[in-house]
Amino acid sequence: MEQGVTRRKAEPVTDGRRARGLRRRAEIIEATLRVVQRDGAGGVTHRTVAREADVPTSLTAYYFATLDDLLVAALSTVADEYTHQLDEIIEGEGDDLDGLAALVASAGGDGRKRALAERELSTLAARRPALRPVARRWRDVVARIGARHTSDPRAVDALVAATDGLCADILLTDARPDVRRIRAVLAHSLRTDED
Numbered sequence: 001m002e003q004g005v006t007r008r009k010a011e012p013v014t015d016g017r018r019a020r021g022l023r024r025r026a027e028i029i030e031a032t033l034r035v036v037q038r039d040g041a042g043g044v045t046h047r048t049v050a051r052e053a054d055v056p057t058s059l060t061a062y063y064f065a066t067l068d069d070l071l072v073a074a075l076s077t078v079a080d081e082y083t084h085q086l087d088e089i090i091e092g093e094g095d096d097l098d099g100l101a102a103l104v105a106s107a108g109g110d111g112r113k114r115a116l117a118e119r120e121l122s123t124l125a126a127r128r129p130a131l132r133p134v135a136r137r138w139r140d141v142v143a144r145i146g147a148r149h150t151s152d153p154r155a156v157d158a159l160v161a162a163t164d165g166l167c168a169d170i171l172l173t174d175a176r177p178d179v180r181r182i183r184a185v186l187a188h189s190l191r192t193d194e195d
């Protein structure tokens with residue numbers, strides 16, 4: 001190095017390519033969820049997702065080499081949303097069973113399409129092992145809520161099963177979910193004396 005000449009560290013290139021790539025990837029995942037909501041998990045192909053996202057099919061294959069990669073990313077997005085909401089319930093000041101009941105009830109309202117997509121993808125996990133760890137994620141957080149109320153692992157399992165069953169029931173009916181009834185069922189599954 002010449003005397004008196006200092007070299008500055010090169011500034012990172014910030015041309016937005018990485019941000020655009022992340023945004024494009026997220027758009028493809030959202031398009032996948034729309035296809036699942038509209039056509040079911042069986043309707044997901046690289047071609048249908050590309051059409052929904054208004055991108056070339058080669059781009060969906062660039063970001064997601066296999067269909068399992070695409071489905072795992074879509075299910076992960078929904079699981080992350082539910083996990084975040086459940087974590088907020090756990091960390092919040094309110095009654096966690098009230099919060100859980102309200103979240104379950106949301107599957108019958110504005111959250112119905114998202115809940116239906118999550119249910120489709122979770123059911124698909126029975127046939128596609130790559131989806132299984134992601135499909136279990138929200139159930140594990142519900143189990144954490146149960147463990148706050150009881151040390152009985154069977155009661156915790158009952159809460160997870162009741163939550164899952166109530167979500168399925170809501171998706172199968174057109175009736176408006178009753179949050180108080182849902183909470184009562186959840187409390188009963190934990191064998192508490194609460195109403």
